[in-house]
Amino acid sequence: xxSASANSxxxxxxxxxxxxxxxxxxxxxxxxxxxxVESISFDLVHGQILCIIGESGSGKSVTANAxxxxxxxAIRVVSGSIRCDGSDLVKASPEALRSLRGRVVSMIxxxxxxxxxxxxxxxxxxxxxxxxxDEGTAESRRARAIELLKEVGLPDPTLMYHQYPFRxxxxxxxxxxxxxxxxxxxxxxxADEPTTALDVTTxxxxxxxxxxxxxxxxxxxxFITHDFGVVAExxxxxxxxxxxxxxxQGSAQQVLKxxxxxxxxxxxxxxxxxxxxxxSLPHADDRETILKVENLTKxxxxxxxxxxxxxxxKAVQGVSFDLARGRTLGVVGESGSGKSxxxxxxxxxxxxxGGRILFDGQDIATLTxxxxxxxxxxxxMIxxxxFASLNPRSTIGHILTVGPVSHGVPYEQARKDAxxxxxxxxxxxxxxxxxxxxxxxxxxxxxxxxxxxMFKPQLLIADEAVSALDVSIQAQILRLLDQIQRETGxxxxxxxxxxxxxxxxxxxxxxxxxxxxxxxxxxxxxxLNPQSDYTRELxxxxxxxxxxxxxxx
Amino acid sequence: xxxxxxxxxxxxxxxxxxxxxxxxxxLAIVGxxxxxxxxxxxxxGPYLLPYDALYIDLRARFxxxxxxxxxxxxxxxxxDLAARLLIAGRISLLVGFFAMLLSTLxxxxxxxxxxxxxxxxxxxxxxxxxxxxxxxxxxxxxxxAALLEPNPLxxxxxxxxxxxxxxxxxVEAEVRSLRERDFVLAGRMLGLRSMHIMFREILPNAxxxxxxxxxxxxxxxxxxxxxxxxxxxxxxxxxxxxxxMLNGAQQYLASAPWLAIIPGIAIxxxxxxxxxxxxxxxxxxxxxxxxx
Numbered sequence: 001x002x003s004a005s006a007n008s009x010x011x012x013x014x015x016x017x018x019x020x021x022x023x024x025x026x027x028x029x030x031x032x033x034x035x036x037v038e039s040i041s042f043d044l045v046h047g048q049i050l051c052i053i054g055e056s057g058s059g060k061s062v063t064a065n066a067x068x069x070x071x072x073x074a075i076r077v078v079s080g081s082i083r084c085d086g087s088d089l090v091k092a093s094p095e096a097l098r099s100l101r102g103r104v105v106s107m108i109x110x111x112x113x114x115x116x117x118x119x120x121x122x123x124x125x126x127x128x129x130x131x132x133x134d135e136g137t138a139e140s141r142r143a144r145a146i147e148l149l150k151e152v153g154l155p156d157p158t159l160m161y162h163q164y165p166f167r168x169x170x171x172x173x174x175x176x177x178x179x180x181x182x183x184x185x186x187x188x189x190x191a192d193e194p195t196t197a198l199d200v201t202t203x204x205x206x207x208x209x210x211x212x213x214x215x216x217x218x219x220x221x222x223f224i225t226h227d228f229g230v231v232a233e234x235x236x237x238x239x240x241x242x243x244x245x246x247x248x249q250g251s252a253q254q255v256l257k258x259x260x261x262x263x264x265x266x267x268x269x270x271x272x273x274x275x276x277x278x279x280s281l282p283h284a285d286d287r288e289t290i291l292k293v294e295n296l297t298k299x300x301x302x303x304x305x306x307x308x309x310x311x312x313x314k315a316v317q318g319v320s321f322d323l324a325r326g327r328t329l330g331v332v333g334e335s336g337s338g339k340s341x342x343x344x345x346x347x348x349x350x351x352x353x354g355g356r357i358l359f360d361g362q363d364i365a366t367l368t369x370x371x372x373x374x375x376x377x378x379x380x381m382i383x384x385x386x387f388a389s390l391n392p393r394s395t396i397g398h399i400l401t402v403g404p405v406s407h408g409v410p411y412e413q414a415r416k417d418a419x420x421x422x423x424x425x426x427x428x429x430x431x432x433x434x435x436x437x438x439x440x441x442x443x444x445x446x447x448x449x450x451x452x453x454m455f456k457p458q459l460l461i462a463d464e465a466v467s468a469l470d471v472s473i474q475a476q477i478l479r480l481l482d483q484i485q486r487e488t489g490x491x492x493x494x495x496x497x498x499x500x501x502x503x504x505x506x507x508x509x510x511x512x513x514x515x516x517x518x519x520x521x522x523x524x525x526x527x528l529n530p531q532s533d534y535t536r537e538l539x540x541x542x543x544x545x546x547x548x549x550x551x552x553x
Numbered sequence: 554x555x556x557x558x559x560x561x562x563x564x565x566x567x568x569x570x571x572x573x574x575x576x577x578x579x580l581a582i583v584g585x586x587x588x589x590x591x592x593x594x595x596x597x598g599p600y601l602l603p604y605d606a607l608y609i610d611l612r613a614r615f616x617x618x619x620x621x622x623x624x625x626x627x628x629x630x631x632x633d634l635a636a637r638l639l640i641a642g643r644i645s646l647l648v649g650f651f652a653m654l655l656s657t658l659x660x661x662x663x664x665x666x667x668x669x670x671x672x673x674x675x676x677x678x679x680x681x682x683x684x685x686x687x688x689x690x691x692x693x694x695x696x697x698a699a700l701l702e703p704n705p706l707x708x709x710x711x712x713x714x715x716x717x718x719x720x721x722x723x724v725e726a727e728v729r730s731l732r733e734r735d736f737v738l739a740g741r742m743l744g745l746r747s748m749h750i751m752f753r754e755i756l757p758n759a760x761x762x763x764x765x766x767x768x769x770x771x772x773x774x775x776x777x778x779x780x781x782x783x784x785x786x787x788x789x790x791x792x793x794x795x796x797x798m799l800n801g802a803q804q805y806l807a808s809a810p811w812l813a814i815i816p817g818i819a820i821x822x823x824x825x826x827x828x829x830x831x832x833x834x835x836x837x838x839x840x841x842x843x844x845x
Contacts, residue, residue, distance in 0.1 A: 349738055376744035389735035393757035402753075403743030451739065 016043035017187055017220045018067065018105075023080035023090075025062055025071065036062040036075060037244045044188065049214060049221040051231045051252070054241035055267070055470035056441070060224045063241075064190050066090075067222070068107050069097040084188070102129050106181040110193040112173035116165040122149070122176050123161035129183040148179040153209060170335075171202035178209065185217070192224045199334035200497065204541040207234050226470065228271045229500075229543035232256055240264045270475040272500040274542060278522045279328075279507050290491050291323040291346070291459060296355035296365070298341055298515075315341040317515040318355070325458075328485065328492040330506030332499055332538070338515040339495045343463045346493065347381050348372055359459070377407060377455035384464035386444035390436040396422070396447055397432040404454055414454070421450040425480060442473035449480065453488075461493045466501060478505055499542055503527060511535045574837040581833020584826035591823060595642035604633035606640040607791060615809050626811050628801065634812070638819060641793035645775055646823065648709050648794075652774035655713035657720050657767045661756070664724025669732055669751045679725060682718045690715040694777060698786035708787050712774045720766045727759040761838035765831055772827035779820050795820045 020043075025036040037059040044050050054060045065071050067082055069089060082089040085104045089097065109115040117125060126145040130136055136144065142161075149157035152175040165173055174194060181189055191210065195203040211234055214221050225231060231238055235252040240261065248261040259265045298316040315338045323329050333339040344350045346357060348364065357365040359379065364372060383389035390399055400418035405411055419429040425446040436444055445465065452460055462481065466474040482505060485492060496502050502509055503523050510520040511534065519532040530536045575581060599606065603622050610631035618626040618634075625634040667678035697711045731737065732755065740750045775795075781787035782796025790797055795816045802812035 344738075347742060349741055373744045376742065381739070381742045383735045383739060385735055389739050391736040391740075391754055391758070393760075394754070402740075402745065402749075406743070406745050406749065448739075451743075 015046055017046050018044035018082070018084045018222070020063075020067070021081045021083070023063070023066060023082060024078045025059075025066055026076050026078045028074040032057075033244065035078070035244050037066075037241075039080065040241075040244075040246050041080075042239055042246065042249060044220050044222055045237070046187075046220055047214075047218045048236040049211070049223055049234055050237050050239065051223045051225055051235035052239045052241060053225055053228065053231055053267075055226060055472065057243070058241040059244040060226075060241050061192055064107070064192050064222065064224050067190060068101060068105060069094075070107075099133070102181075102186065103133055103184045104186055105188040105190060106184070106186040107190040107192065108174070108177045108181050108194045111197050112170065112177045113165065115177055116173060118165055120164075121161065122163050122165065122168075125176070126180050126183055129180055133184060135184065144183070145179075148182055149176075151182070151213070152176070152179045153205075154179075169202075170198050171205060174198065174202075174206050175209065178206075178213070182213065182217075186219070188220050188222065189214070190222045190224075193226070194223075195230065196226070200499070200543075201334065201537055201541040203230075203543065207543065210234065227543065228256070228268060228471075233543045240267070267472060270472040272471070272474065272478070272498070272504050274500045274527055274539075275503045275523065278524050279505075288325045289322050290325045290360060291493075292356075292358040293322075293346070294320050294356040294358070296320070296342070296345060296357065297353050298338075298345055298350065299353050314515050316345060316352075319512075319515075319517055320355075321510055321517065321520060323459075323491055323493065325491055326485065326489040327507045328494055328505055330502035330509040331493060331495045331512060332497065332502050332509055333512035334497060334538075336514075337512040339497075339512050340463055341515075342512070343381070343461050343493065343495045347379050347461055349381075377403075378457050379459045379461065380452035380455060380457040382445075382448050382452050382460065382462040382465040385468050386441050386448055387436075387468075389448055390444055392436055395433055395435055396439075399436075399447065400432075400451055400454055403451070407455075417454060418450070421453055422447075425450045425453075426476075442469055442476065445469060445473075445477055446480070449477075449484070453484065456488070457490060459491045459493070461495070463495045464497065465494070467496065467498065474501070481505060499527070499538060511538065571837045575833050578833035578836055580829040581837075584829030584833070587822055587826040588830065591642065591819070591826070592646065595639050595646060598639040599636060599643075602633065602636045602639070604636045606632065606636040606793060608632060608636075615805075617809070618811050618815075625815055626809075628798075628812060629805065629809075634815060637793045637798065638795075638815060641795050641798055641816065642819060642823075644705055644788060644792065645778055645795045645820075648705055648712065648778045648788075649771045649775035649823075651709045652712040652716065652778075653767050653771040655709065656717035656770055656774075657763060659713065660717040660720025660766075661724050661763060663717070664721040665728050665751050665756055665759075667721070668725040668728025669747070669755065671729065671732075675725070675729075679722075682721050682725075685715075686718045688715075690777075691780070694781055695784065695786055698781050703787055703789055705788060705792075708778055708781065712777050716770055716773055716777070720763065720770065723762050723766050724759055727762050728755055731755050731758050761834075765835045765838060768827055768831035768834055772824045772831065775820065775823050775827070 021041045022039045023041070024038050027034060027036050040063065052060045052063060062071065062075065066077055067089065069092070071077070077090050080090065085100060087096065089100070092100070120128070123142070123145050126148060127141040130141045130144065135141065146157045146161055149160050154160045154172060154175050165176070168176065194210070195206050198206060207230065210221065213219070223234060231252060238250065238252050238255040239246055240248040240255065240263065242263045248255060248259065248264045255264060256268070259268055296316055296319045300313040300315055302311050319342060321329065331339045331342060341350070345352045352365050355365060356363050359375065364375060367375070397415065397418060400421070401411060401414040404414040404417070419432055422429050422431050427443060427446055431439070431447070436447070439447065466477050469477060478501065481492070484490065494502065494506055506523060508520065508522055509526045510517045511526065511532070512518065513534050519526065519530065519535045525531070526535060527539055530539055610627065612631065613620070613623065613627050614629060614631040616623050616627040618624065620626060623633050623635070625638060627634055628637065663678055663682065667675040694711060694715055698708070701707045701711070737750060737755060740754050745754070778787060778794065779796035779799070782794045783800045785800055788794035788797055790801065798816040799813055802809070802816070805812055
């Protein structure tokens with residue numbers, strides 16, 4: 001699998017700092033497969049960034065945790081070896097492992113908020129690492145911590161030293177995590193999806209930081225990710241994992257440009273490409289407006305005006321747009337931009353504080369819940385998290401039929417509709433009597449789509465509808481949504497943080513920042529010729545690729 | 554696009570993780586067996602014993618246990634203690650069970666409404682709960698029992714009225730977190746009415762903690778009934794209950810100790826068993842625990 005000729009030369013000059021041989025890790029009985037990873041072997045070469053890429057459940061995080069000796073109790077290493085720093089980590093005693101962690105191998109995690117202790121200052125958490133390994137004196141540890149904070153690019157390190165994690169942004173927290181991981185100058189850094197929870201512009205900064213530090217210190221980095229864009233940005237060599245097996249490994253160039261394994265090819269093909277091409281729809285000349293939003297405003301208030309602790313957040317400020325029947329408007333923005341609030345205002349899961357929402361000519365912004373109920377079936381929503389959006393105690397049949405039945409549709413007819421729709425969205429009609437936990441994430445999202453279609457709505461609001469899914473599933477769901485729109489002529493508002501996804505499905509894109517629409521236009525304009533600085537920054541931060549005009553969708 | 558089948562075959566309920574975890578809890582199994590035995594004995598026992606609970610045999614007063622066919626001896630009036638114990642058990646267990654049912658019902662309704670609406674409705678309801686909690690429940694119980702006619706129905710009602718608050722608090726906390734889940738938003742998107750969302754969508758997800766609280770409430774209710782009956786304000790003789798059997802026994806503690814020991818053991822068995830079951834259920838239904 002490794003191209004022998006290319007690597008044998010490198011192997012002589014560069015030694016492996018970590019070498020994994022025939023590693024097999026078992027899963028508890030009753031899981032979908034007996035082993036989390038099965039006889040995998042790979043080397044982490046000195047001074048390289050090795051990306052391990054795979055979809056959820058591929059065993060990539062288990063591999064990282066096995067190296068750190070951080071596997072949950074129910075999951076055990078059955079056989080194989082992990083050689084590092086002259087010893088076998090699989091056989092090492094807990095004491096020996098503890099001494100290696102932080103000093104030789106250290107790790108950064110996906111969610112920096114839960115990985116940092118909320119009750120300790122940033123400085124205390126960094127010095128604690130050194131204290132645990134009996135490094136230096138109180139004074140030298142403090143000096144080193146401040147030096148580290150400077151090194152990871154945090155502003156005003158002496159002030160930062162005394163801050164608590166909740167005061168920092170997501171990107172700053174991840175920088176603190178990196179500073180902690182670097183405290184003892186480890187030779188190996190394991191990064192488990194360190195940028196997945198971050199916004200795209202922050203992600204670009206953190207990737208650059210990891211790259212810079214790795215180069216400066218000559219470290220070796222094992223980088224776990226699910227995003228080929230990130231791989232293209234940062235990797236020297238790549239390992240592709242599927243269901244606990246390594247299906248392909250090689251240099252980044254080789255795996256990305258000429259993948260040999262069919263799974264890798266499928267995965268790369270599924271990665272949403274940024275396309276600068278506008279979408280063509282059959283109803284192109286039908287310009288009738290279905291939704292007209294004028295000056296919509298929403299303000300969140302928390303705390304108390306009386307005690308003077310009131311905080312006012314303007315989530316949506318003066319947003320206006322039109323949506324033509326049968327068209328899709330993408331709403332793109334980073335977290336906190338107000339895009340999800342906008343979605344909830346449009347479907348009246350929240351009430352707006354000002355402005356008008358003209359749906360089919362009727363202003364629904366001011367309607368009471370009772371007056372709006374008859375309109376509800378015409379506007380439906382697809383939610384982000386397919387696990388939280390289906391009631392775990394209800395059968396799929398109940399989830400689909402409960403809405404229509406409560407609006408007076410006879411149960412028998414609702415049942416027939418539901419079974420027909422289940423087949424339409426690519427599930428079999430037998431799913432009707434089953435519970436959500438029996439389905440995978442992608443299948444559940446199909447149920448969520450079927451639920452939204454039960455009423456034959458005129459407007460669908462998809463709130464990050466594919467964000468929680470693996471890329472191959474993401475591509476399937478996007479195709480399904482596109483197919484549904486072509487068949488039913490439903491209009492869509494597609495809310496997403498991922499510009500690549502938006503470029504695939506939208507006729508028009510609105511870019512939101514701090515509650516305002518900063519730019520709106522067709523994909524060709526947004527991606528190829530952005531007018532506002534913010535859009536330009538967003539497009540530039542997309543990992544892995546630059547937009548190409550006329551790339552097929 | 555291919556039709557996708559479900560990832561796993563549906564498994565029977567007794568193979569579920571919760572049941573397996575409960576079965577691993579040894580004390581809970583002991584509790585379950587004891588409660589089953591006690592209930593069975595109270596239901597069938599009186600038909601199998603040779604004596605009626607109210608039959609007075611003055612020649613056999615103060616017989617110690619295992620005298621003739623008086624397996625547990627007799628009381629100061631010569632009534633068979635085994636027969637009285639089992640009839641008393643029927644009353645004590647029934648009072649405990651129905652008090653639990655009623656208090657769980659009240660607590661659940663108040664908890665769901667307070668948790669779902671939050672805001673001033675939730676605050677008002679929860680302060681009402683706090684007000685009830687701030688009364689010392691034993692004094693409230695005794696005061697009510699002294700004012701009202703003490704029959705089993707009244708005792709059940711007043712025990713229920715003083716023990717629903719715990720359930721209300723548990724349910725309120727649970728519903729408040731469930732309310733934030735997307736499936737509740739989805740329910741609103743579909744245009745379901747609030748009542749439907751509260752009781753048909755959210756409530757089934759809060760059943761675990763409710764069952765645990767209910768089990769522990771049975772134990773508490775049995776204890777409370779014994780307590781007020783022992784003090785003479787509860788179930789009145791000649792109707793026996795475990796509490797008033799203890800009351801009748803206290804003046805003979807030195808001469809006929811079994812009169813106190815036997816109903817005492819019955820109360821202890823019932824209460825500890827229900828507590829064990831409650832603990833077992835709590836461990837089994839706690840989704841946050843990572844033990845398989």
